[in-house]
Amino acid sequence: MSQEFSRTDRVSQEVFRLLSNMLRREVKDPRLQGLTLTECKVSKDLAVAKVYFTVMGAKQDDPAVTDALKALQKAKGFFRTELGKQLSLRITPDIRFHYDTVPDHVDHIEQLIKKALY
Structure with a gap:
């Protein structure tokens, strides 16, 4: 019987879910208003x-x-501590935040398509 998802996929989904909940419920920094997590990728060694x-x-x-x-970097220690408490892993992953540029590219591509059609 084959696995539908690899372990890294399952850990990625769980980290994503936990961080989303923490941002929504526990973090009160006004700099994080309007922030949305889009994706989480965990390395193969889960580090x-x-x-x-x-x-x-x-x-x-x-x-x-x-x-x-800057606000996410400041709260990184809090996030990692909470992840360590809630995940049953030997190693708690180091969290690295990156701005997702895909939505910016989507807007640009949509503009090019509209320009080509009209």
């Missing part, structure tokens, strides 16, 4: 979790994105 985020209405070079990244 690193890359967490991607977007900020509503902001592009990559906006000050809101820079402020959100």
